[in-house]
Amino acid sequence: MPDNAPDLLFYADAAGGLIAEIGWVPPEAVFAPHAETPHALWLDSSHDAHAAARASYIATRPYQIVSGPPQHACRHFEAADAALRPGADLWRDLPPTIDAQVPGFRGGLAGFFGYDLAHGLHPVPDNINRNAHDDLGLPGLTLGLYATVLAFDMRARRAFIIATGLPETDPKARRRQAESEITHWKNCLDTLADSAKPAALSDAPMRAGHAPQSNFDAQDFRDTVTQVVERILDGEIFQANIAQRFHGRLDPTDTGFGYYQRLRQFSPAPFSAFAVYDTWSLASASPERFLHCAHGTLESRPIKGTRPRGATPALDEKIAADLLASGKDRAENTMIVDLLRNDMAKSCRDGSIEVPQLCALEKFSNVHHLVSTIRGTLRADSSPLEALRDCFPGGSITGAPKIQAMGVIAELEPHARGPYCGAMGYIGFDGQMDTNILIRTAVIKGRDVYFHAGGGIVADSAADAEYNETLDKASGLIAALSDTPAGVRSA
Numbered sequence: 001m002p003d004n005a006p007d008l009l010f011y012a013d014a015a016g017g018l019i020a021e022i023g024w025v026p027p028e029a030v031f032a033p034h035a036e037t038p039h040a041l042w043l044d045s046s047h048d049a050h051a052a053a054r055a056s057y058i059a060t061r062p063y064q065i066v067s068g069p070p071q072h073a074c075r076h077f078e079a080a081d082a083a084l085r086p087g088a089d090l091w092r093d094l095p096p097t098i099d100a101q102v103p104g105f106r107g108g109l110a111g112f113f114g115y116d117l118a119h120g121l122h123p124v125p126d127n128i129n130r131n132a133h134d135d136l137g138l139p140g141l142t143l144g145l146y147a148t149v150l151a152f153d154m155r156a157r158r159a160f161i162i163a164t165g166l167p168e169t170d171p172k173a174r175r176r177q178a179e180s181e182i183t184h185w186k187n188c189l190d191t192l193a194d195s196a197k198p199a200a201l202s203d204a205p206m207r208a209g210h211a212p213q214s215n216f217d218a219q220d221f222r223d224t225v226t227q228v229v230e231r232i233l234d235g236e237i238f239q240a241n242i243a244q245r246f247h248g249r250l251d252p253t254d255t256g257f258g259y260y261q262r263l264r265q266f267s268p269a270p271f272s273a274f275a276v277y278d279t280w281s282l283a284s285a286s287p288e289r290f291l292h293c294a295h296g297t298l299e300s301r302p303i304k305g306t307r308p309r310g311a312t313p314a315l316d317e318k319i320a321a322d323l324l325a326s327g328k329d330r331a332e333n334t335m336i337v338d339l340l341r342n343d344m345a346k347s348c349r350d351g352s353i354e355v356p357q358l359c360a361l362e363k364f365s366n367v368h369h370l371v372s373t374i375r376g377t378l379r380a381d382s383s384p385l386e387a388l389r390d391c392f393p394g395g396s397i398t399g400a401p402k403i404q405a406m407g408v409i410a411e412l413e414p415h416a417r418g419p420y421c422g423a424m425g426y427i428g429f430d431g432q433m434d435t436n437i438l439i440r441t442a443v444i445k446g447r448d449v450y451f452h453a454g455g456g457i458v459a460d461s462a463a464d465a466e467y468n469e470t471l472d473k474a475s476g477l478i479a480a481l482s483d484t485p486a487g488v489r490s491a
Contacts, residue, residue, distance in 0.1 A: 006161060006186055010098045015090045016165040016174025019102055020182050024159055025189060027056045027152045028261075033192070034060050035257035037276060039144045041110055043425060043434075044272040045154050046264040050362075052289055052301060053270030055103035056152040057426065059110055062144030063167050066109070070140030073120025077389050080109055080427070083145050084385070087429030090164055094430075103151040104294055107164040108428035111143035111275065112282060112438065115417040118393045119410070122403050132409075134416035136443065136450065141422075142277060148181040161185050164429065211482050212248035212449070215414045221470070222463035224412055231408065232459045239335055240399035240408045243454025244470055245415050248481045249447050256281035256444035259480055263442070267365055267476030271436035273424050282419055284441040285476060287364050288371075290394050290423045293384040293433040298348055298376045302336050302396035303437075304456055305329030305359070305370030308472040320361055320368050329370055330359050332456050337372045339395035339402060347387040348376030366475050384433035388423070394437045397421040399456060418443060420452040442477055451477045 006020035027042065034040040040060045045053035066079045091106055117140045147166040152159050163181040165174030216224070221244055228240050250259060260274045260283040267285040275282045289301040307323045310316030323329060341353050357373035378387060398421075399405025409417075420443075425435030442451040453474035455466050 006182055009102070009160070010094060011175075012090055012093065014093065014171060016168070016171040016178060017090050017107075018161075018163045018165070018175070018178040018182060019098065019106070020161045020163075022159050022161060022186070022189065024157045025192070027058055027150070027159075029192060030150060030189070031058050031274075032257075033188070034058075035255070035274075035276065038278050039065065039276065041144065041146075041275045042273060043105070043110065044264065044274065045270050046268040046272040046285070050270035054153060054155055055105070056154055057103070057105045057110070058150040058152075059144065059146035059148070061148075062146050064145035065142065066145070067139045067142040070114060070116035070118075071120045073117040073140060076117070076141055077385065080143055081383070081385055083143075084108055084427065084429055086169070087164055087166055088431075090166075091430045101153075101158070102160055102162070103153055104432040104434065105149055105151060105426045105428050106162045106430055106432070107147055107149055107166070108426060108430075109143045109145055110426040111141065112419050112424040113141045113388070113392060113422045113435075114138065114419045115393050115397075115421040115438070116140055117422065118398075118406055121389065121392060122406060131411055132413050132416045134418075136416075136418055136445070138280065138418045138443065147177075148185070150185065212246035212451075212478060214244045214246050216244040218467060221467050225457055225461060225463040225466045227412070228408065228457040229459060229461055232457070237405050237408060238400045239332060239456050239458050240405040241397050241421075241454050241456045242409065242412060242466075243417070243420070243452040245413075245420075245450060245452045246474060246478070248449045248478075250444070250449060250481070252447065254447075256283065259283060259442065259444060259449065262480040263476060266479045267440060269364065269440065271425075273436070275424070280443060280445040282424070282441065282443060284424060284436065284438055286424075286436040286439050286441060287362070287369060288394075288396065288437040288439055290425070290435045290437045291384070291388055291391060291433060292435070293378060293387065293431065296378045298344055298378050298384070298387055300340050300344065300374045300391070300394070301371055302333070302340055302374075302394065303369045303371050304333035304336050304396055306455070306469055306473060307368045308475075309363070309366055309368065320363070323368050323370060324359070324361055328458065328460050332458050333359050333370050333372055335400055335458075336395045336456075337374060339400050340374050340391065343391040343395065343402075344374060344376045344387070346390040347379060347382040349379050352377035367472055384431055385427050388427070388433070388435065392423065393421055394423070396456070397437055397439065397454070417452065418450075421454075440473065440477060449481055453477075
């Protein structure tokens, strides 16, 4: 990195915050020294050419943590809202020219919301038996309140230190604290520049991990799909997303961060993330945006419809064309678009919901997806956090009607989902927000690696096709574990 001092772009005189630009350094190199530090977080646009991705963020050392069991979901959302209030006006006077240059997360809450929070927000109907076993015992959510963020514009190759000076309350004290944080990170980056050049993440060696085992026998999964189809035909639901969970083991010389390095290599995605917690870590290569909010505009980009990439360009194009023409997949996608329009309407202005993109094809390293875009204008009396609560969990990974579909999932899946199919991202002090859907995501506890893959079941679903789709979706996670994408063992 260049040895020039950070270039001060903006000083929030009334509140004490600072934004400074630094010389470009890849975020992977910055994060690597913190890869085993509890509550270190990297929101990673590893597929930075994707139209919806621009920025990556690194944050460490939160000064407050909101965390707890899923059954207390409402209490957790209240605590998160209270944590954001002290910085609400921090960047109020940010000039438009600076606002346009600096990526959106400028301090605030960042972390994950686990899927099982849903049961604290939306009680499962009394006629549903909850059989899913919570064998991992992870929190329902963990959010760090970060006063300082390193933000990276992956397209323009610009990097910034954004220091709020919180939790200090006096503006002068905030200014001193912000200056101290910028000095701290400048010293860290200087140390990085003076050390041996970090290995590129693409150079991360393969490890001989163990092929994962599913919590479903292959035939049992197919039978479960058939059962869901029967319940759809009986009129109980229209759609339900059913997933199997895989369990593998890392090589004894491997690490959670090493696993993530390979995952982002095999499955680059615009809404990836790696986070370190006290006894476990979370690695995500998510292609799906849950909710984004900037300047009062709320956006969701649900995925429904998946096909594997073809082995040749001609075959790849044929598979893509077949997906675009699939009435089943388009109907499934449209159903979830309607569900999300309804969810977003709870916090958006009447008449503001629109669908500028319906069932558009997007290509990723391992799969093709159909992706839609829904937008609305947030009401003045609502907030991004309230919108997230109103829409949680995402309709693309539950089904329709949502609550009844969640009940079917709780009855038929053997294990609780934990973080899987929840959301991860940030909610800034200034009201900006970006979160993913936690798919293509692994929980790493010691050497144990757990990840899910599922799909939406509708009336004309074929059991074999649905089972194979889960393997297509899991291929990158499996490859990062063992370098044997086909190596899956049944329970």
